[in-house]
Amino acid sequence: MAVVGVSLSDCGRVDGATPYALHAQAARRALADSGLDRSVVDGFGSAGLGTLAPAEVAEYLGLRPTWVDSTSVGGSTWEVMAAHAADAIAAGHANAVLLVYGSTARADIRAGRRTGDLSFGARGPLQFEVPYGHTLIAKYAMAARRHMHEYGTTVEQLASVAVQARANAALNPDAMYRDLITVDDVLSGPMIADPFTRLHCCIRSDGGAAVLLAAEEYVRDCRTGPVWVLGTGEHVSHTTMSEWPDFTVSPAAVSGRTAFERAGVRPHEVDLAEIYDAFTYMTLVTLEDLGFCAKGEGGAFVGKDRLTVAGGGLPVNTDGGGLSAHHPGMRGLFLLVEAVRQLRGEAGERQVRRAGGGLPELAVASATGGWFCSSGTVVLGRG
Numbered sequence: 001m002a003v004v005g006v007s008l009s010d011c012g013r014v015d016g017a018t019p020y021a022l023h024a025q026a027a028r029r030a031l032a033d034s035g036l037d038r039s040v041v042d043g044f045g046s047a048g049l050g051t052l053a054p055a056e057v058a059e060y061l062g063l064r065p066t067w068v069d070s071t072s073v074g075g076s077t078w079e080v081m082a083a084h085a086a087d088a089i090a091a092g093h094a095n096a097v098l099l100v101y102g103s104t105a106r107a108d109i110r111a112g113r114r115t116g117d118l119s120f121g122a123r124g125p126l127q128f129e130v131p132y133g134h135t136l137i138a139k140y141a142m143a144a145r146r147h148m149h150e151y152g153t154t155v156e157q158l159a160s161v162a163v164q165a166r167a168n169a170a171l172n173p174d175a176m177y178r179d180l181i182t183v184d185d186v187l188s189g190p191m192i193a194d195p196f197t198r199l200h201c202c203i204r205s206d207g208g209a210a211v212l213l214a215a216e217e218y219v220r221d222c223r224t225g226p227v228w229v230l231g232t233g234e235h236v237s238h239t240t241m242s243e244w245p246d247f248t249v250s251p252a253a254v255s256g257r258t259a260f261e262r263a264g265v266r267p268h269e270v271d272l273a274e275i276y277d278a279f280t281y282m283t284l285v286t287l288e289d290l291g292f293c294a295k296g297e298g299g300a301f302v303g304k305d306r307l308t309v310a311g312g313g314l315p316v317n318t319d320g321g322g323l324s325a326h327h328p329g330m331r332g333l334f335l336l337v338e339a340v341r342q343l344r345g346e347a348g349e350r351q352v353r354r355a356g357g358g359l360p361e362l363a364v365a366s367a368t369g370g371w372f373c374s375s376g377t378v379v380l381g382r383g
Helices: 019-034 055-061 077-090 105-110 124-128 136-151 155-169 183-187 216-221 252-263 280-290 332-344
Strands: 002-008 043-046 067-069 096-103 191-193 207-214 227-236 272-275 362-369 374-382
Touching: 002 019, 002 216, 002 332, 019 055, 019 096, 019 207, 043 055, 043 077, 067 077, 077 096, 077 207, 077 227, 077 332, 077 362, 077 374, 096 332, 136 191, 136 280, 155 183, 155 280, 207 216, 207 332, 227 252, 227 332, 252 280, 252 362, 252 374, 272 280, 272 332, 280 362, 332 362, 332 374
Parallel strands: 043 067, 043 096, 272 362
Antiparallel strands: 002 207, 002 227, 096 207, 227 374, 362 374
């Protein structure tokens, strides 16, 4: 099966739209990108909006799917859903599956509308952490500090992740923040949760995305060349921090290994990586756990512009990522959109090229949900 259509809705500052409108805009654009009629869509996945998602969103879009998925595991939802969709298509349970997300997170905050408790309430196991002010960002900060303690990772190395994300965003006309920044800019910002200053943390935006996957027999009818789903993996780890065996190992260590094994691909063969980056530490530890460098070597690996489109190493988050481009909430679907555009050669100034000038052949999208609670990894290939 292949990804045959991708799109983003209007993103960044979209004060006049509802989340449903952003879903619809992204879905229409993805279908137009594919060249397929919406009548072929018999599978649908959505999460994060409404109490009956995906039923509510499907109704809004005028779809009546016979295969649905509402898996919700945070930011990695969309890579996990893509894995489920690929399996459904392979099994003949669906012909074409549309995955759609949309959020007005930034507009809601500016308007004073409550967008949800980032601690996810004090129910179940979390009741033992929430009363002590153990916020989502504090959990990521604790994990980063443990990595720094174990392996000597420095705050400057973490800051370089934000600097390189911004360098990629500077090449993306749709990114919210494009002005270049330095390590000193990151370190001198206001402290949010030690060691994270503001620029270590993702931005808040509005926006939506859509991805259409289809069976091979539909590929010849599509407007653009297919991007093939070669391998997928998913894994859940914990919700309570005391149940996380090792703060320096993310669930991508399992989802990534599974995806690469199923794809028959090794990390060093990959041309680019799109990684969930709500915080700089997420990028660093996910690169380790996917096998792009050894455990504890992430700090050194992310240096020397290795992650930039122009750096000649492993381009990561080529659109600028959640740190600089867009982050409306569950950003995993944006990773898939960017990976597909790169493989199709549609990324403009930020287009990744192989040695000799050819288009990239292999990409990986790996997303994290919760506070390293879940992970989904998808290996994609061109040709």
